[in-house]
Amino acid sequence: MASVTMTVNGKSVSGDVEGRTLMSDFLRNDLRLTGTHIGCDTSQCGACVIHVNGEAVKACTMFAVEADGADVATIEGQANADGSLNVIQQAFQDHHGLQCGFCTPGMVMSAAALLKENPTPTEREVREYLEGNICRCTGYHNIVKAIMAASGQDVSAIAAE
Amino acid sequence: MYAFDIERPSTIADAVKALKDEDAQALGGGQTLIPTLKQRLAMPSALISLTGIGEMKGVCLADDGAVCIGGATTHATVAKEAAAHYPGLAGLAANIGDPAVRNRGTVGGSLANNDPSACYPAAALGSGATIITNTREIAADDYFQGMFETALEEGEVITEVRFPVPEKSHYQKFVQPASRFALVGVFVAKYADGVRVAVTGASENGVFRWSEAEAALSADFSAAALEGLTVSAGEMIADLHGSPEYRAHLVKVMTGRAVTAVA
Known part of the structure; x- marks a missing residue:
């Protein structure tokens, strides 16, 4: 067992983990932060996307030990300080960017990483950035629309309600 | 696990x-x-x-103009920091996997694994790169030894990869639609002393140089120069995604597209 300490959503946390403990398992089982979803556990689906030191990564494909000392952000830390939805989350609600919601935490975290890097992406750039996030309900149109809207762009011309 | x-x-x-x-x-x-x-x-x-080793991270320029990349540098960093010096290489790095994968995956890891469908082996072989380890320097032409096989010894670590910068270069990837790995990927690099063409994804022997195309493109750097050439399907991979003949065909098509993109 190894001892790890990191900052998760602004709070310092510690735990004892095995070498093989995945970051996704540490978040879910040790910290009880179950918003980070495990869809495939094979790095394909992106439901487990979190930010480590500001970069989007798949929590199922890194070890908790590798995040020792890191600044970690998960979906649980995304809402505004007063508990209201942040701009991206609100846009997902407004534009029906989810149905079952399973992929949504990863979608929101990927969207946040994209908009930090590229504040006004084109539709194509949004679609390319979501290559590693799979949604089986929505056909992606409203997810893309929500992210475009969250970036402050006019989405009235984008198809699919 | x-x-x-x-x-x-x-x-x-x-x-x-x-x-x-x-x-x-x-x-x-x-x-x-x-x-x-x-x-x-x-x-x-x-x-x-290897991700905590600062001396193995980052992109810099050597005195001879080559782009030097630390072995533990992520694809995302290469995509950003090599763009001004070697756009063909940065473009390849920018299309590996997806953004979250690019924030973790490293150039050294890709080259050490030498997956027959990985992108970086095509860039390293196509650039005539030098793979630098903790003990020695290995020319790319000697480094790749077949599918998942390299010249690395047990415990040897890729600390840096040095890419000579070509006049023009481009990487064209035909993605396998499910995995997004290269069904066939071709890296074309035009240097003052000739053109190099490296193909990944296609062969049972891993990445290889298409020497006939190199000769033709060195004489005439245009897609038309490839017209008379044929690629043998003999050693191409056969799987449910494509027959050897299909992959052989794609090698020529993707080489032509790479040339056209920068010619």
């Missing part, structure tokens, strides 16, 4: 020392190795993480 310990050394010397243990294995970004461990296809006693 079977149980193992993880060490996170902060210097190359400490990593090399830790890797002397017979069952220890180097861990780069883990984007291939972790899925492999989950399938219990590997059973290391210890993983030696």
Whole structure:
């Protein structure tokens, strides 16, 4: 067992983990932060996307030990300080960017990483950035629309309600 | 996964020392190795993480103009920091996997694994890069030795890769639609002394140079120069995604597209 300490959503946390403990398992089982979803556990689906030191990564494909000392952000830390939805989350609600919601935490975290890097992406750039996030309900149109809207762009011309 | 310990050394010397243990294995970004461990296809006693080694990260220019990339540099960093110096290489890095994978996966990890469908082997071979390890320098032409086979010895670590910068270059990837790995990827680089063409994804022997295309393009750098050439399907990969003949055909098509993109 190894001892790890990191900052998760602004709070310092510690735990004892095995070498093989995945970051996704540490978040879910040790910290009880179950918003980070495990869809495939094979790095394909992106439901487990979190930010480590500001970069989007798949929590199922890194070890908790590798995040020792890191600044970690998960979906649980995304809402505004007063508990209201942040701009991206609100846009997902407004534009029906989810149905079952399973992929949504990863979608929101990927969207946040994209908009930090590229504040006004084109539709194509949004679609390319979501290559590693799979949604089986929505056909992606409203997810893309929500992210475009969250970036402050006019989405009235984008198809699919 | 079977149980193992993880060490996170902060210097190359400490990593090399830790890797002397017979069952220890180097861990780069883990984007291939972790899925492999989950399938219990590997059973290391210890993983030696290379991601905490500052001296193995970053992109810089050598005195001779070559782009030098630390072995533990992520694809995302290469995409950003090599763009001004070597756009063909940065463009290749920018299209590996997806954004989250690019934030973890490393150039050294990709080259050490030498997956027959990986992108970086095409860039390294197509650039005539030098693979620098903790003990020696290996020319790309000597480094790749077949599918998942390289010149690396046990415990040897890729600390840096040095890419001579061509006048023009482009990488064209025909993605396998499910995995997004290269069904066929072709890296074309035009240097003052000739053109290099490296093909990944296609051959049972891993990445290879298409020498007939190199000769034709060195004489005439245009897609038309490839017209009379044929690619043998003899050693091409056969799987449900494509027959050997299909891959052989794609090699020529993708080479032409790469040339057209920069000619």
